[in-house]
Structures are given as structure tokens and as C-alpha cells.
Amino acid sequence: MATIKQIAKLAGVSIGTVSNVLNELPSVREATRKRVLTVIDSLGYQPSLLGRALRKDQTNMIVMIVPDITNPFFPGVVRGAEDVAFQNGYRLVLCNSDNDYAKESAYMRELRTYRPSGLIIVPADLSKGQEEARAYLNAGSAVVYVDRIPSRWRGDAVTSAHEEGAYEATKHLIALGHKRIATITGPLQGTSAVQRLAGFQRAMNEARLPVPTQYIQESNFNRAGGCEKAELLLKLRARPTAIFAANDLIAMGAIKAARRAGLSCPDDISIFGFDNLEIDDETTPALSTVDQFISELGARAAQIVINRVAGDKSAAKHICIPTCLRLRGSTGALKTRRATATGKKVVERKS
Amino acid sequence: MATIKQIAKLAGVSIGTVSNVLNELPSVREATRKRVLTVIDSLGYQPSLLGRALRKDQTNMIVMIVPDITNPFFPGVVRGAEDVAFQNGYRLVLCNSDNDYAKESAYMRELRTYRPSGLIIVPADLSKGQEEARAYLNAGSAVVYVDRIPSRWRGDAVTSAHEEGAYEATKHLIALGHKRIATITGPLQGTSAVQRLAGFQRAMNEARLPVPTQYIQESNFNRAGGCEKAELLLKLRARPTAIFAANDLIAMGAIKAARRAGLSCPDDISIFGFDNLEIDDETTPALSTVDQFISELGARAAQIVINRVAGDKSAAKHICIPTCLRLRGSTGALKTRRATATGKKVVERKS
DNA sequence: TTGTATGCGTTATCAC
DNA sequence: GTGATAACGCATACAA
Numbered sequence: 001m002a003t004i005k006q007i008a009k010l011a012g013v014s015i016g017t018v019s020n021v022l023n024e025l026p027s028v029r030e031a032t033r034k035r036v037l038t039v040i041d042s043l044g045y046q047p048s049l050l051g052r053a054l055r056k057d058q059t060n061m062i063v064m065i066v067p068d069i070t071n072p073f074f075p076g077v078v079r080g081a082e083d084v085a086f087q088n089g090y091r092l093v094l095c096n097s098d099n100d101y102a103k104e105s106a107y108m109r110e111l112r113t114y115r116p117s118g119l120i121i122v123p124a125d126l127s128k129g130q131e132e133a134r135a136y137l138n139a140g141s142a143v144v145y146v147d148r149i150p151s152r153w154r155g156d157a158v159t160s161a162h163e164e165g166a167y168e169a170t171k172h173l174i175a176l177g178h179k180r181i182a183t184i185t186g187p188l189q190g191t192s193a194v195q196r197l198a199g200f201q202r203a204m205n206e207a208r209l210p211v212p213t214q215y216i217q218e219s220n221f222n223r224a225g226g227c228e229k230a231e232l233l234l235k236l237r238a239r240p241t242a243i244f245a246a247n248d249l250i251a252m253g254a255i256k257a258a259r260r261a262g263l264s265c266p267d268d269i270s271i272f273g274f275d276n277l278e279i280d281d282e283t284t285p286a287l288s289t290v291d292q293f294i295s296e297l298g299a300r301a302a303q304i305v306i307n308r309v310a311g312d313k314s315a316a317k318h319i320c321i322p323t324c325l326r327l328r329g330s331t332g333a334l335k336t337r338r339a340t341a342t343g344k345k346v347v348e349r350k351s
Numbered sequence: 352m353a354t355i356k357q358i359a360k361l362a363g364v365s366i367g368t369v370s371n372v373l374n375e376l377p378s379v380r381e382a383t384r385k386r387v388l389t390v391i392d393s394l395g396y397q398p399s400l401l402g403r404a405l406r407k408d409q410t411n412m413i414v415m416i417v418p419d420i421t422n423p424f425f426p427g428v429v430r431g432a433e434d435v436a437f438q439n440g441y442r443l444v445l446c447n448s449d450n451d452y453a454k455e456s457a458y459m460r461e462l463r464t465y466r467p468s469g470l471i472i473v474p475a476d477l478s479k480g481q482e483e484a485r486a487y488l489n490a491g492s493a494v495v496y497v498d499r500i501p502s503r504w505r506g507d508a509v510t511s512a513h514e515e516g517a518y519e520a521t522k523h524l525i526a527l528g529h530k531r532i533a534t535i536t537g538p539l540q541g542t543s544a545v546q547r548l549a550g551f552q553r554a555m556n557e558a559r560l561p562v563p564t565q566y567i568q569e570s571n572f573n574r575a576g577g578c579e580k581a582e583l584l585l586k587l588r589a590r591p592t593a594i595f596a597a598n599d600l601i602a603m604g605a606i607k608a609a610r611r612a613g614l615s616c617p618d619d620i621s622i623f624g625f626d627n628l629e630i631d632d633e634t635t636p637a638l639s640t641v642d643q644f645i646s647e648l649g650a651r652a653a654q655i656v657i658n659r660v661a662g663d664k665s666a667a668k669h670i671c672i673p674t675c676l677r678l679r680g681s682t683g684a685l686k687t688r689r690a691t692a693t694g695k696k697v698v699e700r701k702s
Numbered sequence: 703t704t705g706t707a708t709g710c711g712t713t714a715t716c717a718c
Numbered sequence: 719g720t721g722a723t724a725a726c727g728c729a730t731a732c733a734a
Contacts, residue, residue: 051727094445284635402711
């Protein structure tokens with residue numbers, strides 16, 4: 001590995017001059033600059049980011065912590081962040097917290113000593129980790145919370161408009177004629193799940209539709225939970241005709257439960273998701289969902305970090321990215337007792 | 352940020368002693384050790400990995416480069432590597448090459464100056480990047496190629512048993528009675544695609560089944576390519592009754608093409624995939640596929656890096672992970688002209 | 703315009 | 719057992 005010292009010797013200048021060339025200071029005579037550059041090229045010299053970081057007390061790394069990269073929601077977020085970071089000369093250090101605060105905390109404490117430019121985090125536990133985050137801020141690293149925000153966090157954050165998206169989705173189901181609409185929420189200790197539930201409730205309230213307590217099922221954000229809770233809903237005497245699922249994985253689980261129960265989606269039950277994962281187009285039926293511009297979440301977070309490093313001292317911002325509905329095959333108008341378009345009779349439900 | 356110097360002063364010892372405590376050298380008197388440790392705890396001191404790295408000329412980072420984390424194949428690989436790395440005190444720096452050699456090369460050159468312990472790479476271009484890889488080796492970093500291996504690479508590598516898996520899958524289709532079996536391969540400049548094609552060919556040869564040239568379609572490893580090439584196959588006068596797709600995304604595209612053509616999968620055409628992505632269970636029909644233990648690929652690669660760092664000087668190893676078939680709904684026995692189980696008549700094909 | 707010297711936080715070597 | 723010091727590669731303040 002060539003070092004700045006060798007370059008200096010070979011170019012017949014001091015290391016200070018080489019450093020000035022490297023950092024494009026205008027105070028270097030053109031002839032000198034050329035000579036140094038030639039040597040640099042010929043040796044394929046790359047300045048040591050390690051040495052530079054130690055000296056400047058800052059690296060070009062952005063630490064990004066997500067619960068689990070194999071959850072199909074996160075690759076998009078990571079990719080969005082990575083793209084923006086790369087374009088601006090920053091590099092991403094990816095960590096899976098495994099939804100385990102202990103692991104997240106270990107990552108945070110250790111990686112801070114690399115003096116990263118920033119920390120982008122989808123926290124595992126909303127009630128913890130604030131001291132670690134503050135330690136980053138104190139050390140001069142930007143911190144951005146993404147997707148889930150601890151209630152006490154007062155710094156930068158990026159989320160989707162969970163409440164609004166859920167509200168629009170539910171309103172759409174209501175417009176389709178549904179009156180018995182249930183929801184399967186995510187874990188309610190998380191802000192996103194709470195807000196999506198709030199949006200659902202607001203739409204139902206505005207339409208003066210009742211929401212029996214059994215119509216609100218709390219689940220994990222995965223297929224298994226969605227399937228399990230949907231089974232409960234489908235067994236109810238007053239079976240809902242539509243389900244608003246708090247994310248697409250839950251919705252896919254619900255579709256599976258419906259199929260198992262011998263019900264047709266959307267003829268017997270409409271199912272709405274949230275996320276707009278890439279696979280939504282491939283499921284049968286294709287999933288109607290709230291598109292939350294996943295990669296944008298990461299991209300905006302990375303941009304905040306970059307701006308902060310560049311000296312942006314403005315007040316903490318909470319970027320709320322609007323959602324939009326993607327209507328596909330899993331939702332449809334409420335079928336009445338009359339013959340349907342497909343010629344099948346709709347059996348009146350027992351309730 | 353507390354430094355070793357402050358710890359030394361507060362504990363009333365020299366920095367050398369603190370360092371000895373940190374590195375658990377036995378030559379520290381127990382009383383001193385306790386005193387130093389107390390100060391460390393009270394300040395929440397974490398040693399600077401930056402300083403340590405500069406001094407030791409090595410960090411605990413492993414650079415991992417994949418083409419695109421949003422391709423559902425890679426999160427599993429990354430996760431497998433990250434888990435093993437984390438357990439052993441290493442951290443993963445994730446990079447997307449975007450299948451672009453220029454970007455991959457930029458990452459490789461720059462991140463090398465962080466003196467990572469290793470490089471785990473799924474290369475974008477099999478014909479390039481060898482000098483960069485060698486530079487890592489020269490700098491004392493382990494290098495492991497994963498999934499795709501440049502033909503001239505003589506170092507460590509981890510792949511699935513592509514040829515064997517494809518062979519088994521094709522044999523299965525043959526055992527189901529299919530005789531007109533086509534394949535949609537991945538890009539044939541990649542080793543994995545070539546080997547899967549080879550396995551397909553071997554099974555067909557052994558069964559003395561002809562493979563007309565139109566029955567081999569080259570595609571990208573994505574849904575769009577699979578759909579497009581399947582459309583070509585399905586238009587052939589001698590339409591195949593089964594397709595072996597070189598990966599699951601291609602297979603999903605093929606299923607879509609079949610649906611568009613009004614064909615039933617698996618009644619009219621059997622489709623076999625490769626990868627065993629998590630979503631395979633969710634498609635309709637569920638996809639029969641070759642399971643290649645995705646996370647194991649990353650895990651084994653990380654383990655190699657760790658072993659090399661620990662001093663393993665043995666000859667370069669190519670770990671070849673066996674595959675196994677996952678039979679689901681997208682494949683079935685060849686239907687003859689007789690009435691099928693569903694009562695539908697199978698129309699004789701024009702060919 | 704260029705060179706020299708210092709220090710970033712750590713480990714390792716060598717006195718004591 | 720412990721302390722003092724050099725060195726890792728670089729940026730920077732200051733001298734020349």
C-alpha cells in the first residue's frame with residue numbers, strides 16, 4: 001500500500017504538498033500538481049481513509065441499523081439510502097438489530113468509535129436507545145430515525161404518512177360499499193402501527209361505521225400473524241366483508257386464511273395492504289395496498305445526514321412522505337345478495 | 352469521547368497499562384486492573400477502533416458487495432454473512448454494485464484503505480475486478496467470491512451446486528413424464544447460469560430427450576425477462592410442456608406469461624424454479640424450486656474470512672453447498688389427451 | 703508556493 | 719508490573 005510519504009518522495013515534494021494536491025487546495029502550483037498527480041496515478045495510490053478519519057475525527061461512513069434485512073420492506077429503504085450516500089461520497093455500514101435492543105445497542109456503541117458521519121436507524125425498541133443516539137449527536141454525527149420514531153425523540157426523522165394512508169385506504173373500502181370492516185394492526189407499541197390504526201379509526205368514525213372490539217386484531221408484521229388473526233376474524237358470526245391490514249405481509253397472510261376458509265378474495269372479502277412491496281403484483285389476487293415509497297424513506301434520511309455534515313444547523317425536521325393508493329385485485333365492491341357478475345349466487349351469511 | 356489518555360490519568364496509571372488491561376494481557380496486577388476497569392466503566396469508555404485500526408493496520412470490518420440488495424436473493428446471503436460476522440466481532444459494510452463494474456470497482460478501491468479484514472463479493476462482471484481482488488489479498492484481507500466465480504479466480508469461493516441442482520430438477524420433470532422441456536437460462540456470461548444450463552442438458556442427454564435450440568432461451572435473472580422469454584416458448588408450434596427456469600424470478604415471469612396465454616400451470620405447463628425465495632410459497636401456484644440455502648452462502652463466506660484472519664493458511668477452498676428440491680404446485684405429471692382430473696378436455700396441440 | 707512539525711488514539715517495544 | 723515513547727497515515731497550522 002502506497003502512502004502519502006512515498007508519493008512525496010517520488011514526486012520530490014513534501015507530504016504537505018501531496019496533501020494539498022489531494023485536497024485540491026488552490027495554493028499548489030500547476031506544475032507541481034501535475035507532477036504529484038502523475039506519481040499518484042502511476043502507483044494507483046488511494047489515500048488512507050483510516051488516517052484521514054483519525055485526523056479529521058470523522059469518516060465517510062453512515063451507520064444504518066435495520067431490524068432485519070430479510071424482511072422485504074427493508075431492502076428498499078437500505079437501497080434508497082445507499083444510493084444517495086454513494087452519490088455523495090458516503091458509504092453505508094449495514095447492521096441487523098434482529099429486533100433485539102441488546103444487539104442494536106452493541107452496534108451503536110461500538111460503531112460510534114469509527115466516528116461515522118451519521119446514524120440512520122429503524123429502532124428495535126422505541127423505549128430505549130435514546131442515550132446512544134444522543135452520544136452520536138454529541139460526537140458530531142447526525143442521527144435520523146426512520147419509519148418508527150420513539151415518542152421522546154426530538155431530532156430528525158423520516159416516516160411515511162401512516163395515518164393518512166390508512167385513512168385513505170379505509171375510505172376507499174367504505175366507498176366500495178363495505179360496512180363491516182376489520183383491521184389487523186401491527187404491534188401497537190410501535191408508532192407506525194398505532195398511526196395506521198388511528199387512520200383506520202378516523203375513516204370509520206367519519207362514516208359513522210361501528211368498529212366492534214373483535215374487529216381490531218393486533219398482530220406481528222408478518223404473514224403468520226396475519227393468517228392467524230384473519231382466521232379469527234373470518235370465524236366471527238358477523239364476519240367482516242373487508243379487512244384493512246397494517247402491512248402487506250399481514251395482508252398476504254389474510255389472503256391465505258381466506259383461501260383456506262374457502263372464501264374468495266375479493267368476492268367474499270376485500271383485503272387491503274400497506275407498503276407496496278415489489279411482490280404485491282405477483283400474489284393472487286394482486287394486492288391493493290398503500291404505496292409508501294419505500295426507497296424514498298432511506299433516500300431522504302441519507303440526504304438529511306449529508307446536509308447536516310455539510311453544516312445544516314436548522315431545526316430538527318420530521319419528513320413525512322405522502323402515500324398513495326395502489327388498487328389491484330384484492331379489493332372489490334361489496335357484493336349484494338343479487339347474482340354477481342360471474343353468475344354465482346352469493347350465499348347470505350348466517351349473521 | 353473519552354480516550355485512553357483520560358482513562359490513564361483518572362486511574363493514575365500510564366496509557367500502556369490501560370492498553371494492557373483493554374487487551375487482557377496477563378501481566379497486569381489484579382488491583383491495577385480493577386482500578387482501570389472501574390474508571391472505564393464509569394466513563395462508558397469505548398476504545399477507538401479508528402486508532403486501533405491505524406496502529407494494527409486492520410479493522411474488524413468485512414466489505415460485502417452485492418449487485419442489488421432489492422433482488423430478493425441477496426438479503427438472505429447478506430443476512431447469513433452478517434450473523435456469522437457479528438457473532439465473531441466483525442462488522443459488515445454493505446455495498447450495492449448495481450451490476451455496474453465501475454461502481455463495484457470504486458467501492459473496492461476506496462474501501463480497501465479502511466484495511467478491512469475481508470471482502471465478500473458477488474461480482475458484477477466476471478471478467479473484471481481480479482486486480483482489485485488481488486490488491487486486497489496483498490494487503491492482508493481475505494477475499495471470498497460468492498455465487499458467481501470468475502473463471503480465472505483461484506482463491507476462496509462459495510457457491511451452490513448449480514449443476515447438480517439443475518440436473519435434479521430436470522430429472523424430476525422428466526420423471527413426471529415430460530418430454531418437451533425447455534429452459535430459460537440466466538445471462539450466460541455468468542457461471543451460475545452456465546452451470547444450471549449444463550445440469551439441464553445433462554439430464555436431457557441422459558434421458559435421450561432432444562433439446563431444440565429454441566428451447567434454450569437466455570434471459571436476465573428477473574421477472575420481466577422470464578415473462579418475455581416464456582412468451583416466446585409458449586408461441587412455439589412444438590410448445591414445451593415444462594420449463595426449467597434458471598431462477599425463481601424467471602419462473603414467476605414464466606407463470607405470468609402462461610396465465611396471460613390462457614394456459615394453466617401446472618395443467619398445461621409445469622414450471623420449475625431455482626433459489627427457494629421466501630415468497631415461493633405465496634405465489635399461485637406455489638413454485639416448485641431448487642432450494643439453495645441462500646443464507647448459508649453468506650454464512651460460509653464470512654466463516655472463511657474469519658478463519659483466514661485467524662491464521663488459516665490452507666489452500667484456497669471452493670465450498671459447494673448442496674441443493675435440494677422443493678416440490679410445490681407449479682409442477683405436475685404430464686397430462687395426456689384423456690380427460691384430466693378436473694374434467695377438462697385437453698385440446699390436442701397443433702404441432 | 704512549499705516544507706516542517708504536531709497530533710489524532712491506539713499498540714508495541716523497551717527500559718525501569 | 720509499569721511507564722515512556724515511537725509509529726501507523728493523514729491534515730493542518732505555521733514557518734520559510
